[in-house]
Amino acid sequence: MIRLDGVGKDFGDFTAVRELSLEIPEGKTCVMVGPSGCGKTTTMRIVNRLIEPTRGTVYIDGEDYKKKKVEILRRDIGYVIQEVGLFPHRTIAENISTTPKLAGWDDKKIKKRVDELLDLVELDPDENRNKFPRQLSGGQRQRVGLARAMAADPPVMLMDEPFAAVDPITRENLQNMFLRLQRKMKKTIVFVTHDINEAIKMGDQIAILKQGELVQADTPEELLANPKNQFVADFIGVDRAIKILDLFSTDEVMWTEAPVIKKQSMQDEARKLIESGEKGIPVIVEDEQGKKFWFDLDELEKEGSLEDIIRPLEITLDPTNSIKLAMARMLEHNNDAVLIKGEEDEEPGILTLRGIRNYVYRICESSPGEKVGK
Amino acid sequence: MAITLAQFWDNLAQTYGPIFSERIPPLLIQHIQLVLMATGIAIVIGVPLGIILTRPALRKHSQKVLNVVNIGQAVPGLALIAIFLPILGIGYIPAVVALVIYGLLPIVRNTIAGLDGVDDKIKEAARGMGMYNNQVLWQIEFPLAFPIIMAGIKTSAVITVGTATLAALIGGGGLGRLIFAGISLFRPEFILAGSGTAAVLAIIIEKGLSLFEKVVVKERMPLDF
Numbered sequence A: 001m002i003r004l005d006g007v008g009k010d011f012g013d014f015t016a017v018r019e020l021s022l023e024i025p026e027g028k029t030c031v032m033v034g035p036s037g038c039g040k041t042t043t044m045r046i047v048n049r050l051i052e053p054t055r056g057t058v059y060i061d062g063e064d065y066k067k068k069k070v071e072i073l074r075r076d077i078g079y080v081i082q083e084v085g086l087f088p089h090r091t092i093a094e095n096i097s098t099t100p101k102l103a104g105w106d107d108k109k110i111k112k113r114v115d116e117l118l119d120l121v122e123l124d125p126d127e128n129r130n131k132f133p134r135q136l137s138g139g140q141r142q143r144v145g146l147a148r149a150m151a152a153d154p155p156v157m158l159m160d161e162p163f164a165a166v167d168p169i170t171r172e173n174l175q176n177m178f179l180r181l182q183r184k185m186k187k188t189i190v191f192v193t194h195d196i197n198e199a200i201k202m203g204d205q206i207a208i209l210k211q212g213e214l215v216q217a218d219t220p221e222e223l224l225a226n227p228k229n230q231f232v233a234d235f236i237g238v239d240r241a242i243k244i245l246d247l248f249s250t251d252e253v254m255w256t257e258a259p260v261i262k263k264q265s266m267q268d269e270a271r272k273l274i275e276s277g278e279k280g281i282p283v284i285v286e287d288e289q290g291k292k293f294w295f296d297l298d299e300l301e302k303e304g305s306l307e308d309i310i311r312p313l314e315i316t317l318d319p320t321n322s323i324k325l326a327m328a329r330m331l332e333h334n335n336d337a338v339l340i341k342g343e344e345d346e347e348p349g350i351l352t353l354r355g356i357r358n359y360v361y362r363i364c365e366s367s368p369g370e371k372v373g374k
Numbered sequence B: 001m002a003i004t005l006a007q008f009w010d011n012l013a014q015t016y017g018p019i020f021s022e023r024i025p026p027l028l029i030q031h032i033q034l035v036l037m038a039t040g041i042a043i044v045i046g047v048p049l050g051i052i053l054t055r056p057a058l059r060k061h062s063q064k065v066l067n068v069v070n071i072g073q074a075v076p077g078l079a080l081i082a083i084f085l086p087i088l089g090i091g092y093i094p095a096v097v098a099l100v101i102y103g104l105l106p107i108v109r110n111t112i113a114g115l116d117g118v119d120d121k122i123k124e125a126a127r128g129m130g131m132y133n134n135q136v137l138w139q140i141e142f143p144l145a146f147p148i149i150m151a152g153i154k155t156s157a158v159i160t161v162g163t164a165t166l167a168a169l170i171g172g173g174g175l176g177r178l179i180f181a182g183i184s185l186f187r188p189e190f191i192l193a194g195s196g197t198a199a200v201l202a203i204i205i206e207k208g209l210s211l212f213e214k215v216v217v218k219e220r221m222p223l224d225f
Helices: A040-047 A070-075 A092-096 A098-102 A107-120 A138-150 A168-185 A196-202 A220-225 A230-236 A240-247 A266-275 A297-303 A323-333 A353-364 B002-054 B059-074 B077-088 B092-116 B120-128 B133-170 B176-185 B188-220
Strands: A002-011 A014-024 A029-033 A055-060 A077-080 A156-160 A188-193 A205-210 A213-218 A260-262 A282-286 A292-296 A337-340 A349-352
Touching: A002 A040, A014 A040, A014 A055, A014 A188, A014 A205, A014 A213, A029 A040, A029 A196, A040 A156, A040 A188, A070 A077, A077 A138, A077 B120, A092 A098, A092 A107, A092 A138, A098 A107, A107 A138, A138 A156, A138 A168, A168 A196, A188 A196, A196 A220, A196 A240, A205 A220, A205 A230, A213 A220, A213 A230, A220 A230, A220 A240, A220 A353, A230 A240, A240 A323, A240 A353, A260 A266, A266 A282, A266 A297, A282 A349, A292 A297, A292 A349, A323 A337, A323 A353, A349 A353, B002 B059, B002 B092, B002 B133, B002 B176, B002 B188, B059 B092, B077 B092, B077 B133, B092 B133, B120 B133, B133 B176, B133 B188, B176 B188
Parallel strands: A029 A188, A029 A205, A077 A156, A156 A188, A260 A282
Antiparallel strands: A002 A014, A002 A055, A205 A213, A282 A292, A337 A349
C-alpha cells in the first residue's frame, strides 16, 4: 500500500504540487491523469524520490519512505518511463538484469529470470536476448522496458506514460498484455497518462490533477457517473455517456425478472400482463423448441398486433461482457435486445436498448457533466 | 625513360637517404616520446576534469573552467612555449608542460560534451532503478560518452604532434630540429623530411587510437548509434 501524506513540491517560486494526499491500496492501479503541467509526473517521481518532496512524505506499507536509503528504496519500485530509457550499449538481457545485478543475484538465477520475463512480455527469449535496443521496434522496446521494471519482482511499480510513444494498435496490444499480467501479479501501481481513455481502461482508481492539486480520486465508474465539477466533466470529455458503456457489465443493466410466456398462448398472456398494470418492460416469449423471442409491452399497447413486433433473441452474451459490446451486437443485428446468460441455474436476463438508454441517462443526469456538449 | 627514372630515384636516395637513415630515427623517437607523454598527461588531467565538471555540484563552474582551458589553445603554440621559457627554462620538461596545456582543451571539452550528451531519460532510468551515482557514471554515462571522449583525445594527439615540432626551439628535441635546421641552412629537403614525417606520425597515431577504440568497444555495438 502506498500513502501520499500531504506531499508537495516547489521549484523556486513555482508550486508544481500543492499538497496532495492519496492512498493506493495494495495490488491496485492508480492512474494519475490531467493536462500537461498538472503535476502528475512530479507526483509520481516523488514516490521513488527522483524528486524530493518539499513537504509531506510517502508511506509505503505503513513505513515512512525516508527511513530507507534512497537507492535501496528504488530497487523495490519498478520504474517504466516514457520512451523506455533502455541502455543503448547493453543487450536486452543485460538491460533486464540491471536490478537483479544491483541486488546481487547469481548469474544462473538472473539468466533464468531474463528468459522468464521475456516470455512474460511475449518476446521470444532465444531471438531477442542478445539483441541491442536499437534492433527492436518501438513496441518491442516498450515490452523490454516493462520486463526490466519487473525483473526483481518489485511490489510497487511506477509507470510514466509507458505506452505513449507507440502507434495506437501497438498501444492497445501492450495495454491488454499489461492488464493480463497485472491480473496475475497484483502489483501496486502508480500509472501516469494524459489520456483519459487509457486511464479508464487501466485504472482501478483514477486521480485527476489540475495545477498541482488533486481534483477527484475515484473509481472509473464513480468518476464517469459523478464528476465532481465542470473541470472533471470537461476532462472526461463530451462522450462521457459512450465511455460509461465500456465500464459497466451487462448484468448491472439487464432485466432479471422479465416475464416469460409461451408462444402458443402469447396473445392471452400479454393481455393479462397489460391488465395487471405492467408497463414498459420487455417480455420473453418461448416456443415449444425452447427458442426465445421478445417484445416490448409498451410497443404492444401502441401497435396492437403482437405478430408485428415480436423479434427473435438471437444473441446471447455473458453477464461479464460490457454493455458497449452488447450495444455493438444490437447495432450489428438490427435488434433492440440481447439475452444474457444466467449464472448456474439462474434465469437468463434480457438487456434492451431502452434499458441501456435509461441506465446511462440516470447516471449522467443531475451531475455537472450533463451540461457538457450543449 | 626507364633509365632516367632510375637515375631520378638514385638522386633522390643520395640526397634524402642519409636524412632518413641517420637523422630521422632518433628525432622521431624523441618526438613520439614528447607526444605520448604530453597526451598521456593531458588525458589523465582532462578526462577526470571533464567528469568532475559534469557532476551536479560543479556543473555551474564548468564554463569558467572551460574558459581558462580555452586560453591554453587561444594562445599561439609558439607564444605558449615562449611564455614558459623564463618560468621553466629549456629542455624536455618545459616542452611537455607547454604541450599538455595546449592539448588539454579538446579532451576536457569533449569529455563534458560526451557526458552531457547522454540522454537524460537514460540517466533517469538508471537512477530510478536504484543505481548509485558512481554506478550511473561508470556503467551508463561513461560507456555512452566514450566515442566522443575518444574523438577529443584523437584531436588532442594530432594537434600535439604538430605543436611538438616547436619544442625544438626550447631544446625539447623532436622532428622540429630537422625543420628548423632546414630553415636556417636553406635546405628544403630537411624541412620536408621533418614536417612530412610529423604528418605521417599524426596519421598513424590517429589510426592507432581509432583501432584502440574499436577493440575496446569491439562487438558491443553491432550498429552505430
